[in-house]
Amino acid sequence: SAVISQKPSRDICQRGTSLTIQCQVDSQVTMMFWYRQQPGQSLTLIATANQGSEATYESGFVIDKFPISRPNLTFSTLTVSNMSPEDSSIYLCSVSGAGGNQPQHFGDGTRLSIL
Amino acid sequence: AQTVTQSQPEMSVQEAETVTLSCTYDTSESDYYLFWYKQPPSRQMILVIRQEAYKQQNATENRFSVNFQKAAKSFSLKISDSQLGDAAMYFCAYRSESYQFYFGTGTSLTVIP
Numbered sequence: 001s002a003v004i005s006q007k008p009s010r011d012i013c014q015r016g017t018s019l020t021i022q023c024q025v026d027s028q029v030t031m032m033f034w035y036r037q038q039p040g041q042s043l044t045l046i047a048t049a050n051q052g053s054e055a056t057y058e059s060g061f062v063i064d065k066f067p068i069s070r071p072n073l074t075f076s077t078l079t080v081s082n083m084s085p086e087d088s089s090i091y092l093c094s095v096s097g098a099g100g101n102q103p104q105h106f107g108d109g110t111r112l113s114i115l
Numbered sequence: 116a117q118t119v120t121q122s123q124p125e126m127s128v129q130e131a132e133t134v135t136l137s138c139t140y141d142t143s144e145s146d147y148y149l150f151w152y153k154q155p156p157s158r159q160m161i162l163v164i165r166q167e168a169y170k171q172q173n174a175t176e177n178r179f180s181v182n183f184q185k186a187a188k189s190f191s192l193k194i195s196d197s198q199l200g201d202a203a204m205y206f207c208a209y210r211s212e213s214y215q216f217y218f219g220t221g222t223s224l225t226v227i228p
Contacts, residue, residue, distance in 0.1 A: 104146075104150075
């Protein structure tokens with residue numbers, strides 16, 4: 001299975017600032033996903049990032065707030081812009097093969113706290 | 116849209132005993148996949164087991180097995196001979212024909228020594 005490195009693992013940020021989270025995969029993957037997970041809750045999909053096209057955002061998430069880059073098949077970034085305390089959460093990157101019964105494989109997540 | 120429901124927010128099991136975690140889903144698709152993930156306090160999501168909807172045989176991975184009832188849209192996870200390391204949040208997940216994943220709300224499993 002793919003090995004996913006996510007950086008930073010945690011950060012504490014000031015209100016109004018922005019943070020970019022990086023996701024690096026050790027192999028080429030078609031589909032990359034960004035999730036948000038509030039403490040003790042399930043995963044909420046923010047967007048799907050496919051190389052060569054604009055990210056597809058889920059309802060409630062917009063590009064101005066969560067811009068995503070996917071410059072190649074092994075790397076993606078998620079930026080959390082103009083942060084507020086409500087953005088405090090764990091952000092998870094995951095990847096999946098395109099076909100068959102491919103599961104998603106996850107990075108270790110980024111724990112973000114906004115003061 | 117597909118929905119995944121885990122009706123048990125918390126479960127506990129005695130060490131070495133067996134526990135079953137429930138999951139139901141709603142879909143109109145015929146070709147999909149189902150997964151169980153485990154998330155320990157370290158927070159990394161770990162794949163436990165997968166099931167293809169077109170297969171009637173229930174998937175098994177060592178101490179983990181599923182009871183897949185397609186008509187009932189039910190996908191429960193059975194953990195046999197529970198170990199302390201099994202303590203974690205367990206998420207049921209559905210992968211659609213368009214490769215979208217939908218996760219349940221999770222079940223927190225406690226293993227009692």
